[in-house]
Amino acid sequence: MTEFDRGALRADLRQRRRALSAAERVRAGTQVxxxxxxxxxxxxxxxxWACDGELPLHALPPTPPEAQYCLPCLLPDKRLAFAPWRPGEALKPNRYGIPEPDLPDQSLLRPEALDVVLVPLIGFTRDGTRLGSGGGYYDRSFAFLNHMPRPQRPQLIGIAYSFQELPRLPAAPWDVALDLIVTEREVIRTAG
Incomplete structure (x- = not known):
């Protein structure tokens, strides 16, 4: 395996994530x-919605009273839209079995409408390069960020276990850089 073999890196890092005990995942989620x-x-x-060993979001700070908390929804064109959701509201499994809000399409928000987006990942580098699951949903959905000034754009925050850090990972032309990465150990300000 070379360090740039994305498929092998994904398989290795996914296996390491899955090997964590429930207690280790909960502890990391609380720290994040x-x-x-x-x-x-x-x-x-x-x-x-954390799955496949992803770092859980059970200990997020409370959502400000005037704010909407949203979950991603898959669109047919392999992009994401976001649906406002509160615990206890209806969910349905998407094509990958991941729960998403059960709302009509007209209730969904476009990625441009968001302020802060917590992004799951498989691996990352300190410059903000993200190794995702390979479907390209986040990169396609947030491609507009590569041409938008920072003050006017949603902030992308990668959420990861510290062992998911890679020493190097070449960015693909379609990659959208993260603004921050938060692990159970630290907040990393990226060059993205």
């Missing part, structure tokens, strides 16, 4: 929740 507090602001905040 505490570190996220200064960055968890805005009117529209998006998370994700």
């Amino acid at each position: 929740g505490g570190l996220l507090e200064p960055y968890w602001n805005g009117a529209r905040l998006a998370g994700y």
Whole structure:
């Protein structure tokens, strides 16, 4: 395996994620929740439904009263839209079995409407390069960020275990860089 063999890197890092005990995942999620507090602001905040060993978001800081918490929904064109959701509201499995809000399409928000987006990942580098699951949903959905000035754009925050850090990973032309990465150990400000 070379360090740039994305398929092999994904398989290895996924296996390491899955090998964590439930207690280790919960502990990491609690630590990340505490570190996220200064960055968890805005009117529209998006998370994700953790699966396949992803770092859980059970300990997020409380959503500000005036804010909407959103979850991603898959669109037919392999992009994401985001649906406002509160615990207890209806969910349905998407084509990958991941729960997403059961709302009509007209209730969904476009990625441009968000303020803060927590992004799951398989691996990352400190410059903000993200190794995703390979479907390209986040990169396609947030491609507009590569041409938008920072103050006017949603902030992308990668959420990861510290062992998911890679020493190097060449960015593909379609990759959208992360603004921050939060692990159970630290907040990493990227060059993205």
